[in-house]
Amino acid sequence: xxxxxxxxxxxxxxxxxxxxxxxxxxxxxxxxxxxxxxxxxxxxxxxxxxxxxxxxxxxxxxxxxxxxxxxxxxxxxxxxxxxxxxxxxxxxxxxxxxxxxxxxxxxxxxxxxxxxxxxxxxxxxxxxxxxxxxxxxxxxxxxxxxxxxxxxxxxxxxxxxxxxxxxxxxxxxxxxxxxxxxxxxxxxxxxxxxxxxxxxxxxxxxxxxxxxxxxxxxxxxxxxxxxxxxxxxxxxxxxxxxxxxxxxxxxxxxxxxxxxxxxxxxxxxxxxxxxxxxxxxxxxxxxxxxxxxxxxxxxxxxxxxxxxxxxxxxxxxxxxxxxxxxxxxxxxxxxxxxxxxxxxxxxxxxxxxxxxxxxxxxxxxxxxxxxxxxxxxxxxxxxxxxxxxxxxxxxxxxxxxxxxxxx
Amino acid sequence: xxxxxxxxxxxxxxxxxxxxxxxxxxxxxxxxxxxxxxxxxxxxxxxxxxxxxxxxxxxxxxxxxxxxxxxxxxxxxxxxxxxxxxxxxxxxxxxxxxxxxxxxxxxxxxxxxxxxxxxxxxxxxxxxxxxxxxxxxxxxxxxxxxxxxxxxxxxxxxxxxxxxxxxxxxxxxxxxxxxxxxxxxxxxxxxxxxxxxxxxxxxxxxxxxxxxxxxxxxxxxxxxxxxxxxxxxxxxxxxxxxxxxxxxxxxxxxxxxxxxxxxxxxxxxxxxxxxxxxxxxxxxxxxxxxxxxxxxxxxxxxxxxxxxxxxxxxxxxxxxxxxxxxxxxxxxxxxxxxxxxxxxxxxxxxxxxxxxxxxxxxxxxxxxxxxxxxxxxxxxxxxxxxxxxxxxxxxxxxxxxxxx
Numbered sequence: 001x002x003x004x005x006x007x008x009x010x011x012x013x014x015x016x017x018x019x020x021x022x023x024x025x026x027x028x029x030x031x032x033x034x035x036x037x038x039x040x041x042x043x044x045x046x047x048x049x050x051x052x053x054x055x056x057x058x059x060x061x062x063x064x065x066x067x068x069x070x071x072x073x074x075x076x077x078x079x080x081x082x083x084x085x086x087x088x089x090x091x092x093x094x095x096x097x098x099x100x101x102x103x104x105x106x107x108x109x110x111x112x113x114x115x116x117x118x119x120x121x122x123x124x125x126x127x128x129x130x131x132x133x134x135x136x137x138x139x140x141x142x143x144x145x146x147x148x149x150x151x152x153x154x155x156x157x158x159x160x161x162x163x164x165x166x167x168x169x170x171x172x173x174x175x176x177x178x179x180x181x182x183x184x185x186x187x188x189x190x191x192x193x194x195x196x197x198x199x200x201x202x203x204x205x206x207x208x209x210x211x212x213x214x215x216x217x218x219x220x221x222x223x224x225x226x227x228x229x230x231x232x233x234x235x236x237x238x239x240x241x242x243x244x245x246x247x248x249x250x251x252x253x254x255x256x257x258x259x260x261x262x263x264x265x266x267x268x269x270x271x272x273x274x275x276x277x278x279x280x281x282x283x284x285x286x287x288x289x290x291x292x293x294x295x296x297x298x299x300x301x302x303x304x305x306x307x308x309x310x311x312x313x314x315x316x317x318x319x320x321x322x323x324x325x326x327x328x329x330x331x332x333x334x335x336x337x338x339x340x341x342x343x344x345x346x347x348x349x350x351x352x353x354x355x356x357x358x359x360x361x362x363x364x365x366x367x368x369x370x371x372x373x374x375x376x377x378x379x380x381x382x383x384x385x386x387x388x389x390x391x392x393x394x395x396x397x398x399x400x401x402x403x404x405x406x407x
Numbered sequence: 408x409x410x411x412x413x414x415x416x417x418x419x420x421x422x423x424x425x426x427x428x429x430x431x432x433x434x435x436x437x438x439x440x441x442x443x444x445x446x447x448x449x450x451x452x453x454x455x456x457x458x459x460x461x462x463x464x465x466x467x468x469x470x471x472x473x474x475x476x477x478x479x480x481x482x483x484x485x486x487x488x489x490x491x492x493x494x495x496x497x498x499x500x501x502x503x504x505x506x507x508x509x510x511x512x513x514x515x516x517x518x519x520x521x522x523x524x525x526x527x528x529x530x531x532x533x534x535x536x537x538x539x540x541x542x543x544x545x546x547x548x549x550x551x552x553x554x555x556x557x558x559x560x561x562x563x564x565x566x567x568x569x570x571x572x573x574x575x576x577x578x579x580x581x582x583x584x585x586x587x588x589x590x591x592x593x594x595x596x597x598x599x600x601x602x603x604x605x606x607x608x609x610x611x612x613x614x615x616x617x618x619x620x621x622x623x624x625x626x627x628x629x630x631x632x633x634x635x636x637x638x639x640x641x642x643x644x645x646x647x648x649x650x651x652x653x654x655x656x657x658x659x660x661x662x663x664x665x666x667x668x669x670x671x672x673x674x675x676x677x678x679x680x681x682x683x684x685x686x687x688x689x690x691x692x693x694x695x696x697x698x699x700x701x702x703x704x705x706x707x708x709x710x711x712x713x714x715x716x717x718x719x720x721x722x723x724x725x726x727x728x729x730x731x732x733x734x735x736x737x738x739x740x741x742x743x744x745x746x747x748x749x750x751x752x753x754x755x756x757x758x759x760x761x762x763x764x765x766x767x768x769x770x771x772x773x774x775x776x777x778x779x780x781x782x783x784x785x786x787x788x789x790x791x792x793x794x795x796x797x798x799x800x801x802x803x804x805x806x807x808x809x810x811x
Contacts, residue, residue, distance in 0.1 A: 087752075356792055
C-alpha cells in the first residue's frame with residue numbers, strides 16, 4: 001500500500017512538473033528591448049515570409065554554397081549581429097584612386113571593396129598599390145528599413161535646402177545616383193535625368209533595399225545572384241579564378257526573401273518616452289537644433305505591403321547629405337556625395353546599440369565610444385549644434401543623452 | 408535494404424528471446440579496475456546458443472520542452488540513438504568488435520567502430536580498423552545507459568568531436584600492480600578535413616571536420632593523425648587520463664603541388680572519475696583545442712577553444728522498487744562550460760565571446776543497472792561573439808536509455 005502511494009505520488013509530481021513546463025522557461029525578453037520582430041499589421045502569410053527571410057539573413061554560407069572566393073563575412077547576420085549595428089572587428093574597407101575630381105574605384109583591381117578573407121586554397125585580397133584613398137565602414141542597423149523604403153521621394157525632397165535658404169546653417173541635399181540595371185521605378189521615385197535619390201547607405205548611395213542586398217551579397221559574402229552573376233575574384237590570380245560554383249549562387253527568391261525580411265522588420269521601439277528627463281532631453285534636442293538634420297517624423301506613401309502604407313514613423317533622420325567637416329572627411333566620394341558629406345543616420349535604435357553590438361561604437365567607422373564623443377565629432381554644417389551641446393550644463397547633457405538612449 | 412537488415416536482426420532477437428536458456432546474457436564487468444579504455448568491450452552482450460558472435464546494443468529516446476528567451480516551439484519527441492554491437496572472439500587472443508549507430512531515427516547511420524584486437528602481450532595489443540580515437544573519456548565511454556543525463560556533454564561533443572572514430576591502426580595495453588592499473592593507447596588514423604573552418608557552424612569546429620564521407624578511404628591531408636592516451640587508476644581513489652590528438656586537417660598538397668600551408672588541429676584532454684565514500688560518483692573532463700586557422704578569419708572562427716564538464720551522481724535509494732529488486736534512484740547534477748573562441752578582438756582589445764554555461768540538475772531511476780529513466784532540467788546561458796547579453800535557454804527533458 002505504501003509503495004503504491006509512493007508510485008502515485010511520483011507520477012503526480014512528474015505530471016505536475018511537466019504541466020508547469022512554461023513556468024520553467026526563461027522570462028521572455030521585452031519586445032521593446034530587442035532589435036527583432038515584425039512591423040505591426042502583417043498577415044500570417046507575411047509573418048511566415050518574414051521568418052523565411054530571417055533564416056536567409058542568418059544563413060552561414062560555405063565554400064560548397066558559393067562563399068567567396070574572397071569575402072568579408074560568411075553571412076548577413078555576422079555583420080548585422082541581432083539586426084543591430086556592426087562591430088569594429090567587422091568593418092568593411094573601401095578604396096579608390098582619387099585624383100582631384102577624378103575618382104577611379106579600381107574595379108579591375110578588386111574595387112570598390114576589400115575582401116580580406118578567402119576560402120581554402122585561394123588568396124585573400126590585398127589593397128592595390130594604386131589606391132590612395134581608404135575608408136572604413138561599420139554595418140548599420142537594419143531595423144525599420146521598410147518604412148524608409150516606403151517613403152515618397154517628395155517627402156525626402158521636402159527637407160532639401162541645398163543653398164541654406166532658411167539660413168539655419170544646415171543645407172541638406174539628396175544624392176542622385178545612377179540606378180542599378182534591375183531597378184524598377186515605382187510611383188514613389190522621382191527621376192532626375194535618369195538618376196534617382198539614394199536613401200540607403202552611409203552616403204545615401206543606394207536607392208532601394210534590393211540594391212543594398214545584391215551589393216552586400218556579392219561584395220561582403222561573395223555570393224552571386226540573378227541580379228549580379230559575375231563572381232568576385234582576386235585580380236592578382238587572374239580573371240575567372242572564381243570559386244567554381246555555378247552562378248547564380250542564390251536565386252531571385254532568396255534575394256527577395258532577404259528584402260522582404262528587411263522591409264518587415266519593425267522600427268526600433270521607444271523606451272521610457274514618458275520619463276521626465278527623456279522629455280526634457282527631447283526638448284533640448286529640438287532647442288539646440290539637432291532636429292534640423294535628425295528630423296523626427298515621416299509618413300510613408302502607399303505600399304504593396306498594407307502594413308507599411310500611410311504609416312507615421314520616427315527615424316530622426318532627413319536622409320539627406322550634409323557636410324560633416326574635416327574630422328569625418330574620409331576622402332572617399334560616392335556618387336554625387338563628396339568625401340566630407342554623409343547621410344544623416346537615423347537615430348532610432350541608438351539606445352539598444354550597446355547591447356546588440358558588444359559595446360558602443362558610433363559614427364560610420366565606430367570610432368566614437370560614447371554619445372558625447374560622437375557629438376563632438378560633428379563639424380561642418382553641424383558645428384553650431386555641437387557648440388550648442390557643449391554649452392549645455394552637465395545635467396542638460398545628461399538629459400539629452402538619456403533621450404538618445406530612449407530611441 | 409538497411410531497414411530489412413535491422414528488422415531481420417530484431418526479428419531474430421525476438422524469436423531467440425523465447426528460449427531464455429538459449430540466450431546467455433554476459434553482464435558488464437563492474438569491478439573497480441575497469442577503465443574508460445575498456446568501455447567498448449565492457450558492455451552487456453547476448454550470446455545466442457553456441458554462436459561465436461555476441462550481440463548487444465542500446466537505444467535512447469526522450470521528450471523535451473525547451474525554450475529560449477521565453478520562446479518555445481513546444482514539445483518534441485526524440486529518438487536519439489539506436490546502436491548495435493557485434494563482438495566475436497576469433498581465437499583466444501584475437502577479438503573483433505563492431506558498432507553500428509542510427510542517430511535521430513535513420514538520419515545518420517554510422518559505422519562507429521569495427522576493429523580487430525590482436526593480443527601479443529597484455530601490455531602490447533595491436534588494434535586496427537575503424538577505431539575510437541581515445542581523446543578524453545566520453546569519446547570512449549559514451550553509451551547512453553551509462554549516463555544520468557539526456558544531453559551529451561557540450562565539451563566532449565562540440566569542443567572535442569565525440570563520438571569520433573577513424574580508420575587506422577595502433578597499440579594499446581594495460582598493466583596492473585597492487586591497487587593500480589595503468590593503460591595506454593596510441594593510434595595513427597585518418598583525420599579531419601577543411602570543414603573544421605569551412606562549415607555552417609560559423610566557428611572552428613572539430614565536429615564539423617569529421618563528417619568527410621571519404622574519411623574511411625583516404626586521409627584528407629595525406630598525413631596520419633595521432634591520438635595517444637595514458638590513464639592511471641587507483642582502486643580506491645579513481646581514474647585520471649591524459650590524452651592528446653594532433654594532425655594536419657587541410658588539403659595542403661594536390662597532385663604533388665603544395666597549394667597551402669599545413670594547418671594543424673591539436674586537442675588535449677584531462678579526464679577523471681572517482682567515487683566518494685563509496686557512493687557519490689564524480690566524473691569530469693577538461694578539453695582544449697587549438698587549430699591553425701587562416702589568419703584572416705582566425706579572430707571570428709577562433710584559434711583556441713576550451714570546455715569542461717563535471718557530473719555528480721548521488722544515489723538516493725537502493726533496493727526494491729515496484730518489484731525491481733536492484734533498483735536505484737539517483738540525484739544528479741552537471742555543470743558545464745564551453746568557450747568556442749578564446750582570445751581578444753585586436754580592434755577593441757575586448758574579450759571574444761561565443762560561450763555557453765549550463766547547469767543540469769536531474770533525477771534518474773534505474774530499475775536495473777542496464778536501464779535508466781532520466782528527468783533533467785537544463786538551463787544554459789549563451790553569449791554571442793560580441794558578448795551581448797546572454798540568451799537563456801531552459802527546459803525539461805524526460806527520457807530513457809537501455810541496453811538490451
